[in-house]
Every structure is written in structure tokens, then in C-alpha cells.
Amino acid sequence: MSNILISGGTGLIGSQLCNYLTQKAYDVTILTRKKSATSENPKISFSYWDVDRKIIDTEAVKKADHIIHLAGAGVMDKKWTARYKKIILESRTKSAELIISCLKDNEHNVKTFVSASAIGWYGADSKASSGKEGFIETDPAANDFLGETCRLWEASVEPAAALGVRVIKLRTGIVLSNNGGAFKKYKRPVRFGIAAILGNGKQIVSWIHIHDLCRLYCEAIENNSLEGSYNATAPEPVSQKTLILYLAKKLKNRFFTAIHVPQFFLKIIFGKRSIEILKSATVNDQKIKKEGFTFLFPSIESAIDELVAHP
Numbered sequence: 001m002s003n004i005l006i007s008g009g010t011g012l013i014g015s016q017l018c019n020y021l022t023q024k025a026y027d028v029t030i031l032t033r034k035k036s037a038t039s040e041n042p043k044i045s046f047s048y049w050d051v052d053r054k055i056i057d058t059e060a061v062k063k064a065d066h067i068i069h070l071a072g073a074g075v076m077d078k079k080w081t082a083r084y085k086k087i088i089l090e091s092r093t094k095s096a097e098l099i100i101s102c103l104k105d106n107e108h109n110v111k112t113f114v115s116a117s118a119i120g121w122y123g124a125d126s127k128a129s130s131g132k133e134g135f136i137e138t139d140p141a142a143n144d145f146l147g148e149t150c151r152l153w154e155a156s157v158e159p160a161a162a163l164g165v166r167v168i169k170l171r172t173g174i175v176l177s178n179n180g181g182a183f184k185k186y187k188r189p190v191r192f193g194i195a196a197i198l199g200n201g202k203q204i205v206s207w208i209h210i211h212d213l214c215r216l217y218c219e220a221i222e223n224n225s226l227e228g229s230y231n232a233t234a235p236e237p238v239s240q241k242t243l244i245l246y247l248a249k250k251l252k253n254r255f256f257t258a259i260h261v262p263q264f265f266l267k268i269i270f271g272k273r274s275i276e277i278l279k280s281a282t283v284n285d286q287k288i289k290k291e292g293f294t295f296l297f298p299s300i301e302s303a304i305d306e307l308v309a310h311p
Contacts, residue, residue, distance in 0.1 A: 003027045003063055004221070005047075005110075007095055008070030012180045013116070013172075013213060017068070018044055020214040029060050031071070051095045061102045062109070066221045069115040069157060071095040080145070080272045089149050093156040100159050113160040114220045117153055117171045119206055119233065120146030125280045134206070134237065134282035137171070137229045146276065154229065166227055168220040170213075173233035173283055176303050177210035178311050186247055195248035195258040198266060199278045201241025206233040206283035209297035209306065219293050226291055233283040235298045243300055250308045 004021055008014045009030030018028050022043040030037070030046050037046040047060035051071075061067075072092040078084050096115065103110060122135040123142030141151035154169050161167045176183040189196045208216075213232060220226050248256040266274040285295075297303040 001025045001027055002065035002221075003029060004066045004068060005029045005031065005060055005064035005099075006068045006070060007031045007049075007099065008072060008116070011070060012177060013175060013210070014070045016177065016179065016210055017070075017214045017217055020211075021218065024218060029064065031056070031060070049098070051091070051098055054098055054101075056098055056102050058102055058106055061099065062106055064108070064110050066112040067099060067110055067114070067160075068217060068221075069096055069099065069113065072116070072153075075118075075120070075146070076270075076273055076276070085145060085149075089152060092149070092153045096153075096156040100157070100163075103160065103163055103165070110160075110163075110165050112166045112168070112221050113157060114168045114170065114217060115154070115157040117150050117169045117229065118146070119171050119173050119231065119281055119283050120276070121150035121154075121171050122281055122283065123147060123279075125204065125282050133286075134284040135231070136284045137231060137287055144275075145272075166224065168226050169229045170216060170220065170232040171229060171283075172213065173206040173208050173231075173237075175210055175213060176207055176307060178307055179210075183307065186244060187251070190244075190248050190251050190256065193252060193256045195244045195256050197241050197244055197258055197260045199240075199261070199263045201239055201244070201260065203240050203278055203280040204237050204282045205240050205243055206231075206237040206281055207243070207300070207303070208232055208234050209295075209303040211306075212295050212297055215296070216288070216293065219291075223291060223293075230288045230291075231283050231285055232288070233285050234295055234300075234303070235285050235289070236300060237282050238300045243304075246300060247304050247308075250304055 004026050009018050028044045031049045032046045035048050047057035049056040073087045121141050141147040174182050
């Protein structure tokens, strides 16, 4: 079976994607900075790399049939200092450049390069060219930190196309998973009977269930007609208030209290990151659906029902 080389394979998306791909009978090689990394899964192996020192396991690249690039420091993990902004950007771009440089310098069998991107590419809803239908892939990158980061991120993987490799970029929305990320944070206060609505709660959240995201990465590898950028978001974006209240009802029935967390408090806690928490971004999924992809969890109700049933 084909071998898939993955950067960022131990993160929230990567860990679940690796398991999904091995269930599909793929062999997976994860690029890691830990020289002693091992897996109990016989179809997962590890290869050492060090982006800062420009070290990469050449043999791992040469044996790969497909590459999935997920590496990148967490955008919301730390305060956006000048230093951490640089880490966010370069952890994505420099790692892509190292992989592509290895492809240039060696004979290889790589057919597909699938890179993560994010809906941070887009600004607020008022800037969407398609009006009420939301942002589409031809909309320009926003003139802010995340917009510029996503633009440079996607540009860093484009040189692979000149090597005869099919390049796909998945602009991912808020990933709903029990294993971490935003959904785990949403659940935390609900466990104590509090439905925390951020700001006025009217901001639109464009989201995707982790299972559908894993399926979408697999689709990018297996569907040769896919090329370029695609929005990786479910068909039905919802307001943050709608998401939180439905989650609270599923977890607590009627035994919860809805509380609005004021904008000024979010700004104190998160600083400039609060802009992204409060930003409304309606993202359109029609391009990927026209390629024949169907979502197992198209609505927030279906997604939350599954996540609550399988914690």
C-alpha cells in the first residue's frame, strides 16, 4: 500500500488522521524531533527531522508516495508577541521549504502534497465577495496577521507543483474533536453547568468534525481531480451561541445557566487573539462538494450528537 509522510503527525489533527489512514491500510511515516519515538501501531513509523538545523531523513522522503504537511505552532496557544508570531509563521513555512528542498535534491515518488491551511486566510464576513453565501476560495487573503500567515503558508508549498507534484491546500475551520482544541474548551464550563457565550454570541463559527476532516485529507490523496485551495468546513456554519446552547442541552439537559463573557474580559485574557474569537467568518463549502465530497456531519447537531455519544 502507499506510504504517506506526515509532518505534525502527533498533533490534534495529525494523531487522529494517522490512525484513520492506517485503518485504510496506508503505511504512515511521521516526521518527528524525537529520535526515540515509537508507535504500537505496526503501520506507523517515525523519522527524525530538525527544521531549525535543516535536517530531514532523506530516505523517508524518497519512499513516500504522498505528503501531508500539518506542522505548525498552535495559533491560540500563547500570547501573540513578535517572537511567537514569528514562530507561528516559520514553523509552517520553513518546515514546508525543508521538505520541498529534499524533493528537489532527490529522486522521489511523491505524487501528492496536501498542506493544511486555515480559514484565518479570510477576514470578517463583511469582506466576503460572495455575500450571504460566505467566503469562497478566490477571495483574497485578509490584511491582518492570520491572513498574511496563511498566504505565506500556502505560498511555501506551491514550489512542489513545479516538481510535478499535485498540490492541495485545505483551509480548515474550527475542528470539533473530543481530544483537544476548541471543542474541549467549550465543554469545560458546561461540565459545571455554565454555557459560556463569548461576547454577544452572534459571531458565525465555520467548523468541521474531526472525522470529516480526516476523510477530506484522504479524499485529497485519492481524488486526482483535486488541486489548489479548498475550504475544509461543514455545510452549516452556526453562531457561537447556537453551538454552545446545543452543546449545553446535550450535556446538561436543562440544568445549565447561559452566561455571556464580555468582550472586554476576553480582550484582557487573550489580547489580540480575542479578535479571532469574536470574529464572524462564514465560509462556503461548495467547491469541495462539487468535487463529490459528502459530509458525514453536515449540521452542528449531528456533529455534537456524535461527539457527546463517543467522548
